Amino acid sequence: MKTTLTERKSGDPAIALDRVHLELESGAGPVNILRGIDLSIAAGDVVSVVGPSGSGKSSMMMIIAGLERPTSGRVVVSGADLNTMSEDALALFRRDTIGIVFQNFHLIPTMTALENVAIPLEFAGRSDAFDRASDALTAVGLGHRLTHYPGQLSGGEQQRTALARAFAADPPIILADEPTGNLDGDTGRQVIDLMFELSRKRGATLILITHDAALAARCDRTVRLEDGLIRDPSSTPAQTPARSPVTA
Template identity: 65%
Template structure:
C-alpha cells in the first residue's frame, strides 16, 4: 500500500480545551489509486489529508507512506520525505509572491538537487498551459493561473503521492473544470497516487474510490462503477 492508516486519531488543543478532530481512522490507499475525501464542513477531511502528508501529527495510531512510519519521523525527516515523494496542492495556492511562476515551480526541484530544475519547471508549466507566463508573478495572474502554477510545482518532482486540498474551491465552475482535467492529467502522466479533499460532487465522481467523513469518523466508502467493472 502507498498509504496505510491504522486506528488514527487526532486531537488539538484550543482555547476551550481539547478538540477531537478524527476518531480511529483505518484506511489503505493502493498505488495508482484516486481517492476522494468528502463530507460536510468540519468533518475532518483536510485534517486527514494533512496526516497523510505528515503535515499534522496523529495523536494516536500509525500513519505509513510507502512503507515508512510517518508518526515516528521528526520534522526534518518528514520534510525530506515529502520533498522526495509527495506533492501537495492547497486551496489557497501558497505561491511565493516575490518569485515568478518559473521560480516557484523550480524551487522544490532545486532544493532536491536537480541540476535541470529550470528546464523541468518550464516543461511542467508548458504542460499546464502556462508556457507563456513563466516570467509573471502571482499578483499578475488570475486565480486559475495561480492554481495551475501550484499544480505544476506539485507535479514537477514526479511525486509518488499527490495530495490536493479543495483544489477547485476558490475557482469559478469553468476554471474549476479545467483544473480538474489538469489534476487527473498530471496523475495519468506521472502515475502518482492521488488523494483529494473536495465538496465538488463532479470531482469526487471522477475518483476510483470515495470515502465520506462525518464528525471525524469514516461513515461510508464507495467505488466508481467503471473502476469496479475493470477489476
C-alpha cells in the same frame, strides 16, 4: 530516499492509516478531531474525500503529509512509517514523495511562475531545476507565462502554476485540498481535468478533498468523513471508533 511506484512491493498500499486518532487542545478543552481512522489507499488510485465542514478531512490530509502528528495510531505512506521520523526527516520525505495543491495557491508573489515551480527542486539539489520547472509549466499550458509574477496571472493560471509545482518532481503521491475552491466553474473544471490527466499519465496516487459531488463521482473511490470517522459507501454504517487512550 524517494520510493517510486515500481520500487514498492506489489500489493503494498501507497497510504495506510491504522486506528489514527487526533486530539487537539482548545480553550474549551481537548477536541477529538479524528476518532480512529482506518484507511488503505492503493498506489495509483484517485480518491475523493468528502464530508461536512469540521469532519476532519483537512486534518487527515495533514497527517498523511506528515504536517500533523496523530495523537495515536500508525501512519505509513509510500512504505515509510511517519511515526518514527524526526521533523527534519519528515521534511525530506515530503520533498521527495508528496506534492501538495492548496486552495489558496500559496505562490511566492515576488517570484516568477518559473521560479515558484523551480524552488522546491532547487532545495532538493536538482541541477536541472529550471529545466524541469519549464517543462512542468509547459505541461499545464503555461509555457508562455514563465516570467510572469503571480499578480500578473489569472486565478486559473495561478492554480495551474501550483499544479506544475506539485507535479514537477514526479512525486508518487499528490494531495489536493479543495483545489478549485477559489475558481469559477469553468476554470475549476479545466484545472481538475488537468490534474486528473497528469495523475493518470504519471501513475501518481491522488487524494482530493472536495465538496463537489460530481467531482467526487469522477474518482476511483470516495471516502466520506463524518465527525472524525470514515463512512465509506462500500462499508456502511459508520466506522466504529477503535479503543484507544483518546476519549471519543
